[in-house]
Amino acid sequence: MTPDLIYGLTGIAVFGIGLVGALCALDRLRRVLALKLCSVGAGFLLVVGAWRAPPGVPDPVPHALVITGIVVMVSATAVALALIRRLQTLEAEDER
Amino acid sequence: MSVDLSPITLAIFVPLFGAIMAFLLPRAASVIGLATLALTTGAVIWLARAVLTGGAVVLPLGGWGAPLGIDLRADGLSVAMLGLTCAVGFLVSVAALDSLKGAQQARQRQYFWPLWLLLLTGMNGVYLGTDIFNLYVMIEVIALAAVGLTVLSGSRAAVQAGLEYMYASILGALLFLMGVGFIYLQLGRLDFAGLTGAEPTGALIAALALMFVGLALKTALFPLHFWLPAAHANATAPASALLSGLVVKAALYIVLRLAQYMPFPSETLLTLVGLMGAGAVIWGGIQALRAERLKLLVAWSTVAQIGLIFVAFARAGEVGLPESWKAAALLILAHGIAKAAMFLAAGRIKDEIGHDVIRDLDRSPIRPTLAQFTFALAAISLIGLPPSLGFIGKWSLMEGAMAAGYWHWVAVTMAGTLMSVAYFSRVFAGFLRFDRVRAPVGEHQGWALADAAPLTLALAAIGLGLLAAPILGFIEIGYPFGVAP
Numbered sequence: 001m002t003p004d005l006i007y008g009l010t011g012i013a014v015f016g017i018g019l020v021g022a023l024c025a026l027d028r029l030r031r032v033l034a035l036k037l038c039s040v041g042a043g044f045l046l047v048v049g050a051w052r053a054p055p056g057v058p059d060p061v062p063h064a065l066v067i068t069g070i071v072v073m074v075s076a077t078a079v080a081l082a083l084i085r086r087l088q089t090l091e092a093e094d095e096r
Numbered sequence: 097m098s099v100d101l102s103p104i105t106l107a108i109f110v111p112l113f114g115a116i117m118a119f120l121l122p123r124a125a126s127v128i129g130l131a132t133l134a135l136t137t138g139a140v141i142w143l144a145r146a147v148l149t150g151g152a153v154v155l156p157l158g159g160w161g162a163p164l165g166i167d168l169r170a171d172g173l174s175v176a177m178l179g180l181t182c183a184v185g186f187l188v189s190v191a192a193l194d195s196l197k198g199a200q201q202a203r204q205r206q207y208f209w210p211l212w213l214l215l216l217t218g219m220n221g222v223y224l225g226t227d228i229f230n231l232y233v234m235i236e237v238i239a240l241a242a243v244g245l246t247v248l249s250g251s252r253a254a255v256q257a258g259l260e261y262m263y264a265s266i267l268g269a270l271l272f273l274m275g276v277g278f279i280y281l282q283l284g285r286l287d288f289a290g291l292t293g294a295e296p297t298g299a300l301i302a303a304l305a306l307m308f309v310g311l312a313l314k315t316a317l318f319p320l321h322f323w324l325p326a327a328h329a330n331a332t333a334p335a336s337a338l339l340s341g342l343v344v345k346a347a348l349y350i351v352l353r354l355a356q357y358m359p360f361p362s363e364t365l366l367t368l369v370g371l372m373g374a375g376a377v378i379w380g381g382i383q384a385l386r387a388e389r390l391k392l393l394v395a396w397s398t399v400a401q402i403g404l405i406f407v408a409f410a411r412a413g414e415v416g417l418p419e420s421w422k423a424a425a426l427l428i429l430a431h432g433i434a435k436a437a438m439f440l441a442a443g444r445i446k447d448e449i450g451h452d453v454i455r456d457l458d459r460s461p462i463r464p465t466l467a468q469f470t471f472a473l474a475a476i477s478l479i480g481l482p483p484s485l486g487f488i489g490k491w492s493l494m495e496g497a498m499a500a501g502y503w504h505w506v507a508v509t510m511a512g513t514l515m516s517v518a519y520f521s522r523v524f525a526g527f528l529r530f531d532r533v534r535a536p537v538g539e540h541q542g543w544a545l546a547d548a549a550p551l552t553l554a555l556a557a558i559g560l561g562l563l564a565a566p567i568l569g570f571i572e573i574g575y576p577f578g579v580a581p
Contacts, residue, residue: 015274022267028259035266042270046277061286062277065229069273072236076266079240083247083259090252 007048015041028084032077039073103146104155104168106139107178107220115213122206126193129209133189136216137182144175152574154226163285168224172573173425177223177349180429183556184341184436185216187549191440192334194546195447204248204332211248212338215241222346227287228276228307231350232269235314239265242343245335246327257326264323268313268347275307288357296359304358305365308351315347317406318376321399325383328395333443336391340398341436345428348405352421355409363414370410374508376403381515385522390442390452393519394435397478400512401431407508408493412500419496425571426564427489430477430557434486437553438474441467444546457526466547468527473554475520477561480513485557488564 018041021034043066050062114132118125146153152171161167170178189212196205218237225231243265247258280286282303283294294300309320316324328340360366380400387393408423444467446452449460477484480491490509497505560567 019267022263031263035263035270038267038270042274042277045274046281049277049281059281061280065273065277065280068229068233069270072233072269073266075240076236076262076269079243080259080262080266083243083255083262086247086250087252087255087259090255094252 004048004051007051008045011041011044011048013041014044017041028087032080032084035080036073036077039069043069102153102155103139103143104153104170104224105157107136107143108168108217108224110135110139111213111216111220115210115217118213119210125206125209129213130189130193132213133182133186133216136220137186140175140178140182143170144179146170147172147175147573148570163287163290166230167226167287167289169226170224172571173349173352174223175573176425176429176567176571177345178220180345180432181216181219181223181342184432184553185212185338187553188334188337188341188436188440191337191443191546191549194544195333195443203250207244208248208334211241211244215245215338215343219342219346222349226289228279228291228354229286231353232273232276235272235346235350236269238343238346239269239314242339245338246331248335249330249332251330253326254330257323257330260323261327264313264320268310271306271310271313273310275303275305275310278303278306288353291357294359296361300359301361301365304354304361307354308369311347311351312372315344315351315402316399317372318379318399318403319372321376321380321402324399325392325395328398328439329389329392333440333446336395336443337436337439340395340439341432344398344402345432348402348424348428351409352424355417355421360414360417366410366413366417370407370505373403373406373408373410374505376400377407377508377512378515381512381519384519385515387519388453388455390445390454390457390523391439393454393523394438394442397438397516397519398431398435400516401427401435401478404490404493404509404512405431407505407512408489411493411497411502411505413502416496416500422568422571423489423492423496426485426492426568429560429567430485430489433553433560434474434477434484434557437550437557438471438478440550440553441470441474441547444544444550445471454522454526457523458529464547466544466551470547470550470554472524472527473551473558475516475524477554477557479516479520483558483561485560485564485567488561 015038018034018037022031022038025031025034046062046066050059052058111132114128118128147170152169155168157166157168192208196208215238218234221234222231225234243258243262246261247255282300283291285291313320328336331339377400380396380403384393384396387396405424405427408427409420412420445464448462448464477486480486494506494509
């Protein structure tokens with residue numbers, strides 16, 4: 001097994017674990033975390049794909065894609081967390 | 097360096113600045129919003145004239161062309177989508193002025209305009225982008241704004257639906273991003289022009305499939321539609337109209353574009369897409385027949401109609417693909433206009449009667465007749481009766497399927513049409529029964545100026561069918577489908 005194959009399979013595995021969590025988890029926070037795991041796996045795969053055996057240098061464009069993906073994910077997570085908090089407040093109000 | 101004032105940049109930056117201004121000056125938000133929409137519409141008209149006279153317009157941003165920089169490109173299809181967005185958006189905005197005017201809606205009013213203008217920025221960006229990574233960023237802008245609009249009413253059901261929408265949207269975006277990355281790793285290009293003529297290798301098809309699944313999640317193609325009905329049914333009326341009429345079209349448009357530039361995968365995959373569409377037509381129809389609330393019925397009809405657009409796409413297989421996109425594009429335009437009208441009309445009915453339980457619609461002494469009439473007109477276009485735009489779209493769908501001898505797609509379209517007649521009739525029956533309530537007819541017709549915008553949209557959905565030939569001619573400009581531009 002070459003290193004990039006190992007890394008690639010790891011990325012797929014991480015994405016898969018996240019995907020299962022995002023689809024099957026019942027807890028809202030768990031689903032957000034599972035989606036974060038998905039994004040880590042996806043980013044991992046792209047970074048691995050950009051790797052070139054030395055003396056080659058890694059391709060910077062996939063890195064740029066991953067950075068943008070991270071930025072997007074941060075804002076999406078923030079929105080999801082804000083919605084979860086709001087929902088909890090509403091549920092608490094309903095129960096009272 | 098001189099700044100080039102181009103209608104292409106204006107169509108993206110005017111709504112962006114409008115959104116920022118509307119957020120900073122909440123008191124003047126509606127004035128800023130309407131002014132921004134008027135300016136954006138002006139830019140789109142300017143662009144449409146340029147495309148009409150000179151064909152497709154390309155603008156390398158900042159003077160840096162593809163593949164290093166970002167190109168923006170406007171052809172007939174882009175301008176048609178921009179026109180749809182601006183026209184529907186403007187009328188929905190006018191309707192929003194009325195439906196958000198109450199004192200208890202101050203908070204909604206404050207956030208509606210910035211979110212909606214941000215949504216407009218993202219959609220115009222999608223329609224003008226020529227770079228798959230740019231499209232990714234723009235669909236994320238759309239997703240964040242759309243989730244904001246979904247939860248605008250602040251009710252528990254809306255927030256819950258918005259959260260589901262957010263989950264689906266994040267997952268769809270990640271799949272799309274992975275597809276974009278894999279395509280880059282194989283071809284070394286991200287712009288459309290660099291992707292044409294690529295060999296359809298297995299790895300490339302896999303990357304395309306990832307992107308397609310991501311887009312299917314965002315446009316709610318069966319069986320990935322689970323988030324849509326609750327999200328669209330629980331949003332406030334203007335937000336529902338924007339979400340159902342315009343937002344789902346952005347991902348559909350990207351599918352159209354990918355089909356234009358990407359290698360043809362295989363007949364089997366295209367049939368699979370058609371089958372997913374057929375599943376949506378049938379399942380959406382069944383659920384619309386079962387829905388108890390008016391807005392939920394309309395939302396399920398969106399699921400069915402999106403399925404129909406994918407059926408249009410697959411209707412004639414590989415040979416007919418260059419023609420199939422036209423049927424799909426016509427159905428996209430027809431659905432955008434008619435569904436926005438229908439959601440606004442449903443919102444008006446709900447506002448006047450006070451609820452939207454279909455079974456009890458005929459028990460109210462209040463008859464919002466103009467809103468009901470609008471609803472019926474929009475339904476005529478969605479069902480596809482002549483001379484509406486929906487009729488022309490369905491007709492060209494079936495014509496192509498018949499010419500290719502694919503009778504199963506004709507059968508699916510017919511079944512979908514029949515079901516839409518059935519579920520819309522459930523609503524009409526309530527509109528037309530007057531025997532349940534003995535209040536004097538005409539005492540409260542529930543007419544208001546707020547009916548003007550949905551009525552205009554519904555009339556346009558019917559009337560534009562008469563202009564189908566010029567519309568078809570226009571969307572072909574600069575767009576030799578299947579031929580590299």
